[in-house]
Amino acid sequence: MTAAHPPHRPEILFPLFGELTKLPGIGPKSADLLERMQITRPRDLCFTLPNAVIDRTRRATITGAPLPGVVTVEVTVGLHQPPQRKGRPYRIFVTDSATEFELVFFHAREDWLRRQLPSGERRLISGRVEIFDGRAQMAHPDYILSVDEAETLPAFEPVYPLTQGLTQKAISKAAAAAVALAPELSEWIDPTLLAREGWPAWRDAVVSAHEPQDTAALSLQDKARRRLAYDEVFVHQVTLALARATARRRKGRATVGTGALQEKVRAALPYSATGAQDRAVADITADMAATRRMNRLLQGDVGSGKTLVALLAMLAAVEAGGQAALMAPTEILARQHHEALAPLAADAGVRVALLTGRDKGADRARKLSALAAGQVDILLGTHALFQGDVLFHDLRLAIVDEQHRFGVRQRMDLSAKGALVDLLVMTATPIPRSLALSQYGDMDLSVLDEKPPGRKPVDTALISAERLDAVVARLRAAVAAGRRAYWVCPLVEESEVISATAAEARFKTLRAALGDAAVGMVHGQMPPAEKDAAMADFVAGRTQVLVATTVIEVGVNVPEASIMVIEGAEGFGLAQLHQLRGRVGRGAEKSTCLLMYSSPLTPGAQARLEIMRETEDGFRIAEEDLRLRGAGDVLGVAQSGLPRFRIADLERQADLMATAQNDARAYLSHDPDLSAPRGKAIRTALYLMEADRAIRLLSVG
Incomplete structure (x- = not known):
């Protein structure tokens, strides 16, 4: 979506979605360079924050300044010393309130230098001073200003990330012009949260983040930056909460088990289930018994007993007269599930079949016809389960195992397979809470955090x-x-x-x-x-x-x-x-x-x-992994559908994600179509952050 406005984008945002080339100093060539940095509109520049700051506060003298370093000082211009030989520097001697030092220029034109720095005149200069052969030198000052212009130099100058071919001056000028286009917007953050955190309004936060007054303004704790980071994660959580609400509005079917088959299997087990397993089964069967569709994630550490939970959930579907399917990512795993589950299911008189890409011809046809006729209760297999010709008699529950590479979109495709099918996603990859919320925030979460008895360290x-x-x-x-x-x-x-x-x-x-x-x-x-x-x-x-x-x-x-x-x-x-x-x-x-x-x-x-x-605690290991490697690596961003935030730092601002999820879910529960005043402000935020999916969910609402 470039300069063309999508339906209903609020008019107040139009300037931020205009063409970059309308900004001062940005021609077609600079615009191409900015595009490499994923900057294609003024809005993107507003969200590209400085990553460093140069202190250009004025000093009376370079004496006592930490050198080498940037110094800003008023000087009297003295003698010009043009180079004697080609390739030598042009030197100009200047004096501040306490000492003399040199300005050094390479390949500079003498007439230009004499115009900029006439002997006997006062100038404000700012640049990096180094000691060379015992003498202080400033090579190619960043700024040479007359005393009248001195006020235009900011005390702290923002430094932006660059790509080859772009200069700091060009990007700073363009960013300042983009920030000037930022309008005052109605507040979308919960007022209590805003007051508690002491966050500025959106426009003030953008202005403040682009005009850092010291290095502390670059920290993740800076109020303006933290507010802008929260905006990103909040919009992401609103999108997920809308997806969740849309899924919940879809009619489900009440699948109410009798518990009889579950009891038979539990009685045949040589051990009893853990408290965590019992809680997860209770969550899942309660979701299945409700008239809305289940969309739940079962997260368990290695060896926490997800397979038993899956079986008990599938038995609830069979008890209610329906079928269940369990999809594993590999054939080895699908076969293993079959070996583990078939004997337990047989104890309860439940018919289990295995379908993989290896089933061909008559064998496959036989399995498919039994499935369609309702002669198979539980079907195990790989993604072959969801090919077009696989027809169930009455699929009630679909379980996807070990799919941390299974994004929101695939989950939506999958749950479309059966009429009103309940969906359970299982993963043995402990995911830190912040990532679980950003990756699976549209789902309800059950965690198996106990090891079954008998597991030795x-x-x-x-x-x-x-x-x-x-x-x-x-x-x-x-x-x-x-x-x-x-x-x-x-x-x-x-x-x-x-x-x-x-x-x-x-x-x-x-x-x-x-x-x-x-x-x-x-x-x-x-x-x-x-x-x-x-x-x-x-x-x-x-x-x-x-x-x-x-x-x-x-x-x-x-x-x-x-x-x-x-x-x-x-x-x-x-x-x-x-x-x-x-x-x-x-x-x-x-x-x-x-x-x-x-x-x-x-x-x-x-x-x-x-x-x-x-x-051996998988959740502690996952948190450490996140700290050491970053979110993209932990989930494999390419496959994960993990949001790419410009400002928020998922590793170090994890707390924002949980706050945002609670706020988004709570707000949508009483204003589901975002029509109240705060709801309208949230709509504006969705357009500002280009949360297209959320906007589509609202329009189909």
Whole structure:
């Protein structure tokens, strides 16, 4: 949306959405350079804040100023000394109230310099002063002003981010002109919050952020900046709250289970569910029993027992006479869900089927016709479940497992599959609360924060790659004692082929050390049937060591495996290390995780490995990961649909996200179509921030 105005954009905002070239000093060439910085309208310049400030407060003399540094001082111009030879500098001697120093110019024209700095006259100059050969020099002053013009120089000058070809002067001038276009707008922030935080009005905040009076004005705590950051996250949360409200207005179906099948499964379990599991099941079944559609996220740490919660939820759908579907991201995981759930479901007399891309021809046709006839109660599979020819008899509940790469749009597509289907998204990736709110703010949240009984802590040790032989020797002893181990090969960014080659090389060396029969291998380049066979051998104990790439990161469940070796651990992110470690510690044996690293470690890698050694709490690990790497990396921005904020800092202003969510949901509950005075102001904010999706949701309302 360039200068053309979308329907109903308030007229008061038109100047901010005009053409950049109307601003002073911005021609077509500068406009192209600004476009590289995602600046295409005056509004974008208003939201591009200075990232530094130059102190140009006047001093009487350069004596005592911290040098090298920028100094602003009034001087009397003395002798001009043109260069004797080509390539030498032009020098002008000047005197302030206490000392003499030199102005130095390279390749300058003498007539211009004599006009700017006539001997005997007073001038205000500002620029960087350095000591050179024992003498103070200012090379090419930033400002040379007559005494009458001195008032025009700001005491603190903002410094903007640049792209090659743009100058500070050009962007400062354009930003000042853009800020001058910012209108006074009605307030959209909750008045109590505004008063409590002491935030300025929107226009005052923009002006203040572009005119920093000291370096403190650049901090995240600065009231003007904090207000502008809040505006961004608030508009994002209004968008999510509108999506949630729209989803809730869609008629759902009351799916009320009898509890009979759930009771049968619980009775057959060798353990009882945790309090967190019981709470999650209660949340989910209450949502299913309501007449609006469920849109819930179940977040649980590695091994917190999401699979049982999913099964109990699906049984509620079956008890009510309907069907349920569970979609996993990979075939290995879908098969594993089938192996885990089918026996439990069979105890309750529930019919479970598995559908993956591997089902072809008559076999696939048979499954599809049974599904359409209602002879399948629970369907497990990969995204193949949601292809056009897969028709359910009466789908009540769709569960998407491990989809932290599943954005809001895909969730909306998915829930369109069945008439009035309830949707549950599960993830074993603990996401810090601020990110969960920004990523899944349109959903209701249940968290599994207890480990099921019997899960033992995993001993984690750091070990240098130089001690590889010692690790192999320990592994040989463990294998002789009948233990099972994973050996994860280093992560090779962007190349599954190289990762596979590394895995094959390690597979050969371990077979040589431990015996051919003891070692299996699985990596992403293998044909699916070979992968399954290798996994089956490891599960059954026919092989005792499984060499793998990160294909085993999510969900592989072999309770007998009690050793995890991660080679090149310094190359993995915290979330990945945590997921990999979660593959052990599932059975009766004491488990160990060895993080092998190559020296020297970067400070970031050192910090990651230390956190892994200190804690197994996935949520604490996720918060640390966010602090160390930033939001984009934690979720993988490209896939995550994470908002790209210009001002708000998701890592360090996490508190704003929760406040914004509470405020947005509370406000929309009593003014759902934003028609009251504050609601109209919020509409203006949506147009200002180009929250197109929210505007569409309102217009279809």
